[in-house]
Amino acid sequence: MGILIIVKEMLYLKKYFTEGLIQFTILLSLIGVQVDVDTYLSSQLPPLREIILGPSSAYTQTQFHNLRNTLDGYGIHPKSVDLDYFFTSRRLLSQVRSLDRLRVPSTQLDAWLVHRDPEGVVVSAAGQPGPSIALDNGSGLEDVGNPESSAMRGGGGGGTVHEASYSPDSEDSLGAVAPSDDQEQPGSGNDNLTKEDIDLIDILWRQDIDLGAGREVFDYSSRQKESETEKQPPEEKEDRAEREESWRNGLNLQGVQACTQVDGETGENIPEQLASLGAQTSVSLQECLRLLEATFPFGEEPEFPATVTQELSGSSEEGPSTSQGLIPSPLLPQSEPSLDLEQQWQDIMAIMELQDMEVNSDADNSFLERNSDSSSTGSNHSGVEAGPMVSFSLSGPTTPINQDVSLHQASLPSCSQDLRPFFSPDLENCISMETPGPNPPTLLSLSSSNSSNLNSTFGATNLTGLFLPPPLNGTSNGTLVPALPDPLNILLEEAMLDEISLLDLALEEGFSQTQACQLGEELDSDSGLSLDSGRSPASPSSSETSCSSASSSCSSTSFSEEGAMGYSTDSEAIAETEEGAVGGYQPEHSKFCRMSYQDPSQFHSLPQLEHVGHNHTYNLPLSSLGCPEEDPQPTSARGKRPNRDRQQDAKLQPQDLLDKQATRDERRARAMKIPFSNDKIVNLPVEEFNELLAKHRLSEAQLALVRDIRRRGKNKMAAQNCRKRKLDTILNLEQGVDSLRRDKARLLKEKMEFVRSIRQMKQKVQGLYRDVFAQLRDESGQPYSTSEKQLLSTNVLH
């Protein structure tokens, strides 16, 4: 089936990933959420692959201009300057995309069976270890892959796990309890999240990993997986358990640990919850899965956010999961020491947000507290507390949960510890009353215990980090400290919000700038290169034409030369006017003229560029005068002269003034008695230029000078263009940065929204679980006790 295929496809991605995904998918399917694995794989695979396997290509250069385009792409080299931002953006973007696939289905629970295991083994249907919730992808995956993580509880090995396994085999087998090697019990616990969620989480985390997260995680998971598949020997189990424990301790993520059991037949470590599912349940998970699959074929693309949001909007905002996030996720980033700090931070922020949200919702929280009290094992509570007790009315048709579920054969694990956390007070109450779960089908309220289960389930997904607060997870590991204390979380969240707000501000502020820049750039978009080149030739030509005629007549006048100077002073202007060679050229406007010369319109809009708009007036005067060469004045002086000096210059002899104002080349040309203007020299096309030279019989020295003047003149323009381009580039980069920042802010907001939606979904699922459990009956038709329900829920969720 699809699952099998998926599994195969994803092998190279890392087993843990596959397992986790599959497990989630299955759980989701059970819940009624449609998961589109194919879409996921196709769309997300590349990125995931790259993340996991490493970037396929690294660019040595950061292509700033392409950053935006490549945001969703993967072309930027990890070491590029903007990596930080890039990855963040990309990650967020991926998240958003992933969420798109989420879809809130009409929830349907066909069958859940839990059966009390005579041996006291806890059997969980889809289990999520109440406790074990993967915090980060890597870890989550690991957890999935590693049953040991759940091993903490040592439940009896007897329980057989039934997972609706993703394994191909499982498909065919209906209720069969037979444990398959493929079963990924541990992970299954986390399946409550929709595949989308999982995807999202995975993506995010993988990106984190990409950013620097150690590969160890992956390796670890893979190793575990291998060991699992191989039916690890008991010793290995222990080893793994130890490793895992150490790992969790280090990370504090363990929050959710699945109780692992050893499969009696295979000897595999199986999460207790999962293990419990099994054999004895009247309805096997596999069967349920099959039914679900039939009902919800994979491949359909779920529409997520909108739907979910809408559906959920109606539902109560879940009970605040107690201190913690809803779901402790095994996948939490923290699990990986090497994870990128930024990602962790962001994730933490997200988590914090969730927590806050949860905190706000008080309604169902009471639950958790009660549960914690009831729980025999404090360690387990974390999960309970975390779980948001929310009752939500499922959208639309009441959630179709089969109330017929026969619990006869559900085996309840003996792990009382775990149970408590999972059962919500409500459930407990119900149980104590021994009344069949009277929960209205439509309204499903999950007990805190359920929440914990859910949490664990969700935890499997990468989202867990977002949803679950660390504290919840500590099923067996009460000692483990929640990775993020609430205060810290709050701070983090605030920081995140601040960041967002700042970003927004930046956006708005930057926006004007950016827009201005863009506008300016757009205006002179072609200016980059063409601006000067295009313009200068054209405008000069006009001047030249006018001048050329004059030049011939004026050639004798020494004055004309002055006017030729690129930066004519007032005196020059006067002189020119006197001569009439320059016509309307006004020295006073020299500055203005310089700017206008290049078509000021191109720069006016862009203040930053204004200074760039140098005008190469050096030709202008010449052309205007048309008769440069006349006097061989000393060329010592620099071409330009300040306006201040102009008045003084005006007092000077005209020639002196002209010389002072003339550019070096102009002076040289005059000195050499070049018969035409520098403007012509510089701007005439090669052919015309050659003709001009041919027309005037020039000496070698004159020819050399003319060629140098032409070369320098062109180079000057080139330099100006070059500078302008540089400036444009800088401006573009700035604009790009602003744009990226805006995108980041937007994505962060979206992320927050998605997280909320996911949380709501989770709550919904919890409600479903609770409802189902409430209706469970043992062989004698009696409702299960709270503890039993907790166990069941734990197992199932796991």
Place this chain on the structure above:
DNA sequence: CGTCTTTGTCATACA
């Protein structure tokens, strides 16, 4: 007087 900016120029590489 020192610093920064602007501009021109040179040298060099490339097309």
Place this chain on the structure above:
DNA sequence: AGTGTATGACAAAGA
């Protein structure tokens, strides 16, 4: 090979 362009570096002029 000649021409034009691009660009880093340098220096002069000016603010």
